[in-house]
Amino acid sequence: xxxxxxxxxxxxxxxxxxxxxxxxxxxxxxxxxxxxxxxxxxxxxxxxxxxxxxxxxxxxxxxxxxxxxxxxxxxxxxxxxxxxxxxxxxxxxxxxxxxxxxxxxxxxxxxxxxxxxxxxxxxxxxxxxxx
Amino acid sequence: xxxxxxxxxxxxxxxxxxxxxxxxxxxxxxxxxxxxxxxxxxxxxxxxxxxxxxxxxxxxxxxxxxxxxxxxxxxxxxxxxxxxxxxxxxxxxxxxxxxxxxxxxxxxxxxxxxxxxxxxxxxxxxxxxxxxxxxxxxxxxxxxxxxxxxxxxxxxxxxxxxxxxxxxxxxxxxxxxxxxxxxxxxxxxxxxxxxxxxxxxxxxxxxxxxxxxxxxxxxxxxxxxxxxxxxxxxxxxxxxxxxxxxxxxxxxxxxxxxxxxxxxxxxxxxxxxxxxxxxxxxxxxxxxxxxxxxxxxxxxxxxxxxxxxxxxxxxxxxxxxxxxxxxxxxxxxxxxxxxxxxxxxxxxxxxxxxxxxxxxxxxxxxxxxxxxxxxxxxxxxxxxxxxxxxxxxxxxxxxxxxxxxxxxxxxxxxxxxxxxxxxxxxxxxxxxxxxxxxxxxxxxxxxxxxxxxxxxxxxxxxxxxxxxxxxxxxxxxxxxxxxxxxxxxxxxxxxxxxxxxxxxxxxxxxxxxxxxxxxxxxxxxxxxxxxxxxxxxxxxxxxxxxxxxxxxxxxxxx
Numbered sequence: 001x002x003x004x005x006x007x008x009x010x011x012x013x014x015x016x017x018x019x020x021x022x023x024x025x026x027x028x029x030x031x032x033x034x035x036x037x038x039x040x041x042x043x044x045x046x047x048x049x050x051x052x053x054x055x056x057x058x059x060x061x062x063x064x065x066x067x068x069x070x071x072x073x074x075x076x077x078x079x080x081x082x083x084x085x086x087x088x089x090x091x092x093x094x095x096x097x098x099x100x101x102x103x104x105x106x107x108x109x110x111x112x113x114x115x116x117x118x119x120x121x122x123x124x125x126x127x128x129x130x131x
Numbered sequence: 132x133x134x135x136x137x138x139x140x141x142x143x144x145x146x147x148x149x150x151x152x153x154x155x156x157x158x159x160x161x162x163x164x165x166x167x168x169x170x171x172x173x174x175x176x177x178x179x180x181x182x183x184x185x186x187x188x189x190x191x192x193x194x195x196x197x198x199x200x201x202x203x204x205x206x207x208x209x210x211x212x213x214x215x216x217x218x219x220x221x222x223x224x225x226x227x228x229x230x231x232x233x234x235x236x237x238x239x240x241x242x243x244x245x246x247x248x249x250x251x252x253x254x255x256x257x258x259x260x261x262x263x264x265x266x267x268x269x270x271x272x273x274x275x276x277x278x279x280x281x282x283x284x285x286x287x288x289x290x291x292x293x294x295x296x297x298x299x300x301x302x303x304x305x306x307x308x309x310x311x312x313x314x315x316x317x318x319x320x321x322x323x324x325x326x327x328x329x330x331x332x333x334x335x336x337x338x339x340x341x342x343x344x345x346x347x348x349x350x351x352x353x354x355x356x357x358x359x360x361x362x363x364x365x366x367x368x369x370x371x372x373x374x375x376x377x378x379x380x381x382x383x384x385x386x387x388x389x390x391x392x393x394x395x396x397x398x399x400x401x402x403x404x405x406x407x408x409x410x411x412x413x414x415x416x417x418x419x420x421x422x423x424x425x426x427x428x429x430x431x432x433x434x435x436x437x438x439x440x441x442x443x444x445x446x447x448x449x450x451x452x453x454x455x456x457x458x459x460x461x462x463x464x465x466x467x468x469x470x471x472x473x474x475x476x477x478x479x480x481x482x483x484x485x486x487x488x489x490x491x492x493x494x495x496x497x498x499x500x501x502x503x504x505x506x507x508x509x510x511x512x513x514x515x516x517x518x519x520x521x522x523x524x525x526x527x528x529x530x531x532x533x534x535x536x537x538x539x540x541x542x543x544x545x546x547x548x549x550x551x552x553x554x555x556x557x558x559x560x561x562x563x564x565x566x567x568x569x570x571x572x573x574x575x576x577x578x579x580x581x582x583x584x585x586x587x588x589x590x591x592x593x594x595x596x597x598x599x600x601x602x603x604x605x606x607x608x609x610x611x612x613x614x615x616x617x618x619x620x621x622x623x624x625x626x627x628x629x630x631x632x633x634x635x636x637x638x639x640x641x642x643x644x645x646x647x648x649x650x651x652x653x654x655x656x657x658x659x660x661x662x663x664x665x666x667x668x669x670x671x672x673x674x675x676x677x678x679x680x681x682x683x684x685x686x687x688x689x
Binding site: 027118 | 253265378581688
């Protein structure tokens, strides 16, 4: 049996917009992945700890508050600091194009903006999951 | 009897029309879809006639504007006398930057202010709190103390301009700062006007910027009702909001039903505390979304007015004003597309027109670039101009409730009302609004609708221009608002200086008195006012309340 991809869908920071995160969580589950949803108001430390405890292959971050340059980058940095390099990190939300290169450089593999069909996220994860 | 005879004749002719003219037409050319359904999933017939509204009694169910059941409007003349208030929700970065934006908007013809606060402020944290990291000024302005409030409203006449403030968990504290700022300028409490959102139930349901558990939160809200009705009579102490419920993915019917249900819950809580309904009810206000389905939105506003008037009457309201469902509208942020952002101007125009035809009291039109970032100055100006065109050029303001009597709109209004009552019954069976929140009922209903909508869009069953049809492969070149990078540092320094320079013994004494009062049953507004007057910060006041009340955590369900 093929091992199911395990994904942590996480809401960093104080942002309460959880519509997208919930839709993506459900779509990934419907696509056969195992999904853990953190719920709201998570610090980067909490997200990274959950990712380790749950032994996930993917961390999906959702943020519409504009704090992505700090909080997405924090999550990527903390994972690296814990010597975890094989977890795929993706992000989504209200993220200006100009910020995408910075995020990618920090280790966010892909950034999905508004209007992205959920299938696109599913296939990106399937294609790029590292373990 | 004549009426019945006429109706019978009409039914007969209609049946003839259906079986001959209509049938022939669709046999020759099929309709584009098997079923036409609106965003709430209501099936829309191909034609509406007097038959569809025959069960409605004009005088009882529709009536005249300014008269019960207020379906056609709360004012007899509506926009013929006074246009809606053009109130653009704005706030970013530091108080200085946002103050500049307010002056800019007022110079361009805006008629009221609306404050967007940043996340730390919405959660009752000061800018220098660890959880505020990365969030300063990102989706609103940071206000940590009365000092910031003074800067935010510098040069704005608080006795002339009304201000709406989107603040919920710490609404009482931010409102106290606004009052204190006015008082320090010699403007009495009874001279200021505006609105605090102060609607915690929809925070648990949809927007999720809560601090305290339901019970103490409801107490704080009733405290503001009570304080406002005696001391700040021109202030709307709550804006019962469907906007965020809709943004979270609900249908229009869910938005309508959950919002009015919340409204009734607040009324009951205040009455239970011993407040006289007609003392506070005239200052209850509402806030709705304007989404894409044009007629559905109009029907929603109209239905809301009738349901509210009827429900308030049932609850014992005597004053006319207590029956009025006054509301603000904002066009649907979630309907904006990041693709081809300029076409959002057209969406916003349609949505704003629906709000106006629905009789809104005030309106915010979104800017075209809001699916990408906070709006630039130019984008905001175009959004405001959209309202001005509707108001000054379109002619839709010339008569009250222009769509009243439309067979379709009256039918849809009535259908939405019936569906709303079904939800009221469901919530009642769950034990009321708060038990339903605790069971995750609203949250699941909304998530379900949001997922269904997304699947329809992904499957091309719902067309979004530029997203799943008429796409364009283009570089998006919209100027994005950049914020003053020094803003956060300036704010943190201001807080440092403030904590050093103020009379800290006075601050401590006021915070202690607040703590004691919070543990008891007194109205907390006077205590909070003392605290903010002495320059206690938002975070300090909220920490005291967090200690007494505890914090709310929601279960993570999707």
